Amino acid sequence: MALLTIIQFLVGLADQIYISIVPFLVISIEKLNSSLKAGIVSFFETLPFLTISFLAGVLVDRYNKKFLLFVSIFFSGLFLLFIPFFSFLNKLNWIVIGIIGFIVSSFSTLYPPSRDALIPYLVKNKEKLFYYNAIVQSSYQLALFIGGLLPPLILYLKNDMVMLLFVDGVFLIVISGFVLMISYNENQKTKSHFSISEDLRLYFDILRKEKSILILFILTALDNFFIMGLTNIASSLYIKNYFNLSAKEFALFNAFLSFGWFLGAIIISRLKFDEIRMLKIGIFLDGFTYIPFFFINDYKTALIFVFIHGLFIPLITISRTTIIQKYVKEDIRGRVFSMIYMAVIGFMSLSGLFMGFLGEFLKPNYLFLIGGLGGSLLGIISFSLKIFR
Known part of the structure; x- marks a missing residue:
């Protein structure tokens, strides 16, 4: 678990640099309809979680999770290097960034379900799952906080966003080597051949037969539709257009969000609280x-x-992960994790596109009001729904 926690921390550093830079890079190089183009790029970056992430769940349930983690991190870093490559050729534009973002995210779909499905193999005492999920996620959020501080510092010393993305890509490739050092025993149910149509049908069978999983999927999808466009697109418009500030301040804004998330995860790891009720409270807040x-x-x-907003995010992320690990059967756990991350990241893409569109007509603060009210209402509705009872 210690090595996985370190890897999670390092991946978080790389992720935050990428998250902090790309929206501002698009807005900076595109003078016309920049907010809409940033929203479209965000959509392309997260589209794989809507279209192909079901394959990640299939692969996680069938193949070695450590190898899939390696593939995810290594090739994400490799293809990220194409952004500085096209910049060097003076061919970089929002379309190129969107295409590269789509490829990087395609490999990233493997990471969350592989990581979360691997944790139960590394934790011998299953009663400690909630605690270790909190540790892994808090390490990621600490990394996002520190990673959010790095771009302002580096951009202050050298105002070159493309160079920073080059360093980020190389860093991910180096991190992938640590994955190969993880040691664990897994009883794999690997098949040399599998049918995509059969596995697709299995996803629908899970949602049809397991009502609790269906409800969890819908709550996750709607929560992220209301909220995630605020976190990336609306926040970047808020900092740049509402306050007339730069990428340095946007990265610091994300760092404060991540630091709240980190402290929230530490606090929640000490709580003895029903995970299902915690999830519903988290969605409202x-x-x-x-x-x-x-x-x-x-x-x-x-x-x-x-x-303050960041403090309450772990109420959702940690409780949801623990619920799946506790209540979902091992042989479909990878698929369920991939469905949840499809809802998280996939609906983040729709949310980013939606908020980018609204951002052409409304001030950024109105976007926060719309998304915040929608998320609050969803949280209230969730208390009337029964999950895993």
Whole structure:
């Protein structure tokens, strides 16, 4: 578990650099309809989680999880290097960034279900799953916080976003080597041949027969539709167009969000609380804590409130992961994780596209009001739904 936690931390550093830079890179190089183009790029980056992530779940259930983690991290880093390559050729534009983002994300679909399906093999005491999920996720959020501080520092020393992405790609390739050092025993049910149509049908069978999984999938999808477009597209518009600030301030904004997430994960790991109730409370607060951004008029206050928002995110992420590990059968666990991450990242793509479209007509603070109210209402509705009972 220690090595996986370290890998999670390092991947978090790389992820945050990428997340902090790409939206601003698009907005900076595109002068016309920049917010819409940033939304479209965000859509392309997350489209694989809507279209091909079901294959990740199939592969995780059938093949070696350590190898899939390696493939995910290595090839994500390799294809990320194409952004500085096209920049060197003076051919970089929002379409190229979107295509590269799609390829990078295609390999990234393997990472979350492989990681989360691997954890039960590394944790001998199953009663400690919640605690270790919290540790792994808090290490990731600590990395996002530190990673959010790096871009402002590096961009202050050398204002070159493309160079930073080059370093990020190389860093991911190096991290992939650590994955091969993980040691564990897995009883694999590997098949040399499998039918995509059969596995697709199995996904629908799971949703049809397991109502709790269906409800969890729908709640996750809708929550991320309301919230995730705020986290990437609306936040970048908020910092650049509403406050007239730069990529350095946007990265710091994300760092405060991640630091709140990190502290929230540490606090929640100490709680003895029903995971299902915790999930529902988290969905409500995920939306409710974004509503104040409609009223905020200065950057420093925004940093405080995005930190507060981050504190409550682990109520969702840690409880949801533990629920799946506890209540879902081992032979379909990888598929269920891939479905959940399809909902998380896939609907983030739709949310980014939606918020990018609205951003052409509405001020950024109105986007936070719309998304925050939608998320809050979803949380209230979730209390009337029964999950895994």
